[in-house]
Amino acid sequence: MIKQITRAVFRSYYNSVEKFIDHPHATQEKILNYLLEHGRNTRYGSEHQFDEIRSVSDFQRRVPVTTYEDLRPYLNKIIREKERNVLWDSPVKWFAMSSGTTEDKSKYIPVTRESLQHCHYRCGYHMLGLYANSYPDTEFFLGKTLVLGGSKQVNSIGNSTFTGDISAILMKNLPAIVKLARTPERIALLPDWEEKLKRLSEYAKGADIRALLGVPSWMLVLLKKISEETGKELPELWKNLEVFFHGGVSFTPFRQQYERLIPSARMRYWETYNASEGFFGVQFSDRSNEMLLLLDNEVYYEFLPVGEWDKVSPQTVTLSEVEVGKQYALVISTSGGLWRYKIGDTIEFTSTNPYLFRITGRTRQYINAFGEELIVDNADRAMAEACRITRAKVTEYTAAPIYFDDQHGGAHEWLIEFEESPADMDQFKMVLDEQLKKLNSDYEAKRSYNLSLGMPVIRVLEQGCFYKWMKYREKVGGQNKVPKLSNDRKYVDSILEALDLKS
Structure with missing residues (x-):
């Protein structure tokens, strides 16, 4: 009886998914209207004339794309000044602490009853x-x-x-x-x-x-x-x-x-x-493992194409405008009081009927020191294939650029902790490099003849090193993550210094 009842409940959960799969754009339109209705009663809504917004284009014109730093003054009014109806028109009793992977200090993300x-x-x-x-x-x-x-x-x-x-x-x-x-x-x-x-x-x-x-x-x-x-x-x-x-x-x-x-x-x-x-x-x-974009969750989605990520006033596209195979940074408006907020994750759609996608990385987790535009998805897939071919097993890794100097040309330095090391490290390095070339044409071009980007430089760390580093930074457990890629040497040098490995 328990099995029958539970399975019937699960079927009802799936039925609700089918509803927004069948009507994705109408669902998102309804969500935006709902959010604006509640946002009109807030300080943020008043400042950005929510009561005059009649369309998506109005919304995009009046409300800027934001980052955490943009929202910090409003959060301070909620947290320190105990002001109500700042970003959302119901009380905020919870704040999710999110350090992400590129911030040293915690961010406080508002969580409302509705969200x-x-x-x-x-x-x-x-x-x-x-x-x-x-x-x-x-x-x-x-x-x-x-x-x-x-x-x-x-x-x-x-x-x-x-x-x-x-x-x-x-x-x-x-x-x-x-x-x-x-x-x-x-x-x-x-x-x-x-x-x-x-x-x-x-x-x-x-x-x-x-x-x-x-x-x-x-x-x-x-x-x-x-x-x-x-x-x-x-x-x-x-x-x-x-x-x-x-x-x-x-x-x-x-x-x-x-x-x-x-x-x-x-x-x-x-x-x-x-x-x-x-x-x-x-x-x-x-x-x-492609994921379905969830559309009835009081989140209105917009998407930033690659060329817009770092612009001061970026132009977004809506769900109906996205294309399969292109990289987008996610922008969200939510019933938690986040308005056109750049979450920092990048995705790629694999289907638009239904809307299926995969996460490809972070807008700040990439290496582009030499024009190679290497993203986390490239690195993860290349690493997995190198492990398969050489029968190695990787616990954690991170990578950063080595800049040109008098001693050497440019390259990527990979700090890798193996559970099982490859029998031939040179083979592992070669396979990793070849897979990155297959996955990323920009990387392949920059690797041509070793002119601007040399072979990967791999430094093997002892087991437990990444754990020690995360513990040293007081970031073990929970949702803390080892950053996979960085366009500077902040994390790589920090790891080497903490482990007393930097020469």
Whole structure:
């Protein structure tokens, strides 16, 4: 009976997805009108004449594309001055702390009741509906879900103001019946990372774990710890383990390690795109990891073509104007009070019926020191293929340019931590280089005859080095991520200095 009821509920979740798939543009138009209706009652709406906006072109003309720095003065009015109706017309009780990958200090992203319920939770239901539509035989809901999220803390930004990773905010506000199926809150939200790993490991060893939920890099640390401590393969420990709902970073570099750690033909991996600012995408089917853009989540989407990313007054395109195969930076307006906000992620559509996409990187995570325009998606795919061919396994990596000087020409320096090193490092380097050429014509052109860009320079780090560096920066666990690419040497030099490896 539980199976029948739950599967019927999952089917209803999928039915709601079909509605916006069938009417994508009408759904987005309705969302924009809803957002403007609430925005008119705010300080921000008054300053930008929301009451005179009658069309998308009006909206784009009157409201600038914004960054976090642009919104900071409005956030200060909410946090410090306790002003109401600043960005949204209902109270902001929660702030998601988001350090991203290029900021040293935390950003505080407002989370309203509407964005929590109608974006994050609603899209969680969409995730279940899409997964169950591909796997009607699913039974993960009969056991426990091991959740590895962030931590919560009452922050000094305001009296009784709750802040934390978005995963912590979501978990804190879940219905009681849902909490019963997940890692206990008292463990999952522990602020101390080492203590959390220990307690999660102790809990998970004796539980009927059927699903995993978290960021691939940090979940891998936990699963290895559990496997080593029990001396068992995970399918032996958790006989009903079925699925890993993952997001936050690309799964491509981690897939081999997970398949080795969980050698089970019935194990499934389901990708999500859930950020502090909203829940935007979920894997559409079991045939590929392309994600469906979620359109009924009180988020109005716009897209910046490549040439507009760094302009002072960039020109966006709407959903109806996007083209398959082109790179876009995501711009969002939400019921959390973000207006035409550049989230920093880049995507590429693979279909417009329905709207399917894949994440390709970050607007600030790229290398273009020599005109090569290398993005994270290129790097992840090339790294995965180099590992496949040389039978290596990479734990983490980051790369940055080596600039021209009297000693050498330009190149890319790659800091790589291997779980299993390739037998022939020169072969690994050659394959990595060749794959980057295949994936990126600009990189290939700059590599021609080694004129402006030489062979990759690979520096192998000992296992655990990236973890030590993240711990040194107080950024372990949660949604913190190792930056994959940088157009300067800030991160690479920081790692080498922290590990006392810089010559």
